[in-house]
Amino acid sequence: MTENFLKRYSFNIAANDFINAGKASSAIKGNLKSMGINAHIVRRIAIISYEAEINIVIHSLGGQLHCDLYHDRIVITSNDVGPGINDIEMAMTEGFSTAPESVRELGFGAGMGLPNMKKYSDDFKITSGSNGTEIVITIFL
Structure with missing residues (x-):
């Protein structure tokens, strides 16, 4: 966080x-x-933030969602603990989903989470490994 940092909102998200x-x-x-x-x-x-939150609920063992406000931007960071994403390129494809059928029956898991996050961001970064996934999204003000 830099000198133009204003505020952070943080939330624990349960699987x-x-x-x-x-x-x-x-x-x-x-x-x-x-x-x-x-x-x-x-x-x-x-x-x-909704798409990031739902992805934590569906695909991880839990995690955190942060919203950091700066004078010139807002940064949403999603960190989760879980299996990670095996193929990020495939996961970025609209309609691709690894959500189980039980989740789809609830109306979630349509495969639009990551594509929507990228679509509405000014900067989108995702890293994933066997211990979890981190997504950092910036919107410039």
Whole structure:
């Protein structure tokens, strides 16, 4: 974090917690709206943070979602503990999903999470290994 850092919102996300899925991204959206952030930016951040949160719930053993506010940008960071992503290029393909059928029956796991995160970001970085995945997304203000 640099000298133009303003605030951090952090949330612990539990694996398979579909009852609370979406609460962290809703809180981020509400906080940004109350700060007077541009509605278009808030919408992009809401989509990105929701997709990141749902991916943690579906595909990991749990993790954290952070929203860092700076004077010139907002950075969403998703860190999870889990098996990682075997083929990032394939996972970035719209409609590709490794979600189990039980998750799809709940209406999740359509394979749009990572593509949507990248689509609505200004900068998208993903690293994944056998211990988990980290996604860092930047939106410039």
